[in-house]
Amino acid sequence: MNKAAVIGGGSWGSAIAMLLANNDYRVSLQDISKDLVTEINEERTNSNYLPEVRIPEGITATTDLKEAVKDAKVVVIVVPSHAIRRVAEELSGLLDDDTVIVSATKGIEEESCYRMSEVLKDELRAELHDNIVVLSGPSHAEEVSKELPTTVVIASSSRLLAEKVQDVFMSETFRVYTNPDIVGVELGGALKNIIAIAAGITDGLDYGDNTKAALITRGMAEIKRLGVALGADPMTFSGLSGIGDLVVTCASEHSRNRRLGFKIGQGKNLEQALNEMKMVAEGVRTAKAAYQLAKREEIDAPIIKQAYQVLFKDKSPRRAVNELMMRGKKHEIEEVVKNKDNW
Template sequence: MSLRKAAVITAGSWGTGLASVLADNDFAVTLYTRTQAQADEINDSRRNGKYTGDFVLSERITATASMEEALSGAGVVLFVSPSHAMRQVARQARPYVLASATVIHATKGFEPETMKRMTTVLAEELPHLDPSRLVVLSGPSHAEEVVQRRPTTVVVAADCLEAAEQAQDVLINPYFRVYTNPDVIGVEVGGALKNIIALGAGLSDGLGFGDNAKAALLTRGLAEIARLGASMGGHALTFSGLAGVGDLVVTCTSQHSRNWRAGYLLGQGRPLDEVLETMGMVVEGVKTTKTAYALSKQYEVSMPITEQLHEVLFAGKEPQQAVGHLMGRGRTHENEELADAFGGKWIL
């Protein structure tokens, strides 16, 4: 029996994790990589060493450096490119993506130059597709645990419920549970903004502030995510779900998180350029902080944590000074600013 074909673009840690899920779900998976050396490593040794270590990949996964080969005949296409590269990658993929394919992205960030969400970028670069059927996947999910088949729960969202349910059917299995959600904006915004708070959580840990500070950071960080997300058109309930508080918790409390690790190094006094070089992988939270700061001004939304992280990352502000600024803010009601974002309605 011939297997259904899926393409995963590109072959980073999360792309490899999702390729493993699809392979376990009886797909023949073609994993696109930008380098022939990485493709050879995956095909010859069954490993993607830089991203998933010594984990042995399924025989159903084949890697290629040819976009045409990766997408040829693929009924499922999963984009997992870094946010800053999504437009270029989608443009390269455009001639080969079938109009009938189920197209999903699992990238948590905004396009830096335009501040656009990833479904908007994909809709612009893949105009032969119905934009209502573009699906976003998000939620608390470390690739390291997914490739080890540890229980993981995520959410998929699309404007078209049928498309979200198709993605759910493609991905769900005994260790990878998938919920559907109609709120594309909320799921994308929540997935992107939690990386900012994870940077802050790592920075707090690097400064040795302890659990009290981190708990407050997560709680007030969630309020910031909800305020901006609602102003952009997201639904309040989304931010209390998997793409909101769920993803926030896992990203802010685990050393698997590259955003937490980057923040931790910053908290220990390492300069940003050195931190990014040390990480060796994309740290989405850095670019997202700049975008979210600009969006907060555009939508006139109060985001004090984001503002102070922006100062630390891009204006040379000392982390201790940023914390002092946050702790010394004027008195306010816990829900006051959040309620403003929802037309005065108390939601938390």
């Protein structure tokens, strides 16, 4: 039986560990929390993150990173984005040259504005760079852990490697597609969290379904504009890591980013909302990075801009929505208009 290691014992890390265990992998789940490790090993539960499921016997939890990755053929990294650099630095000297590294964290590093695979390449030794793949898509951990049908995408510049990892994760309830566009897959998974915070804010303001539909649609237009400027294939944003992940994160009760936005829409400031959250809402840090990227690339991203100002500049959510509604007149699809000679 092959061994896999999952770094990060939160809800998504635990759900991935369960998936791999059910696919006949011997799984080592590493987390820095001694209490969590003890609970998983002794009680077979993860009460803080996945309270309604039982952890399979094929999973062994540990706080020791070296022990976790020893002999592992696949290492899945599922820690918060702000911890990726530290973890990658520690992993660099622990992994064999042929170890496959799966990045399953959806975020952008705040200081550098790097995607997660870029952070990994920054810290991992050169021999491991071609082994990095990205896993993304609409995949709430609560549903994956209960084996509800889920579909995701694996991105890699190597088709052979992507298909190898596809085989690792595929099951009767977890369908995996492949995509060569790492940039687009990562950006779709990261930027949708900002739009989900905005969607939660509109829910907190009780603005209704029309507002949310507009926000999702125009939010995707911003994600695509910024993504293409950064080197992504625009078609990627019509897929699972694009519109698929955006819709589920903006609409689902499981979405921590939508939940945080809802609290802000009801009148709480960012600090108060974060203090009430058990889990990390990646969209907060990503909003700051995306705002800087949009400025750097001179991309029109009004929703991202307003989300940034609400989160970090104490802007009133109602005022932010009003400013979005009262912007200058626009064509819906600029590219179409440019190609219409007599429109």
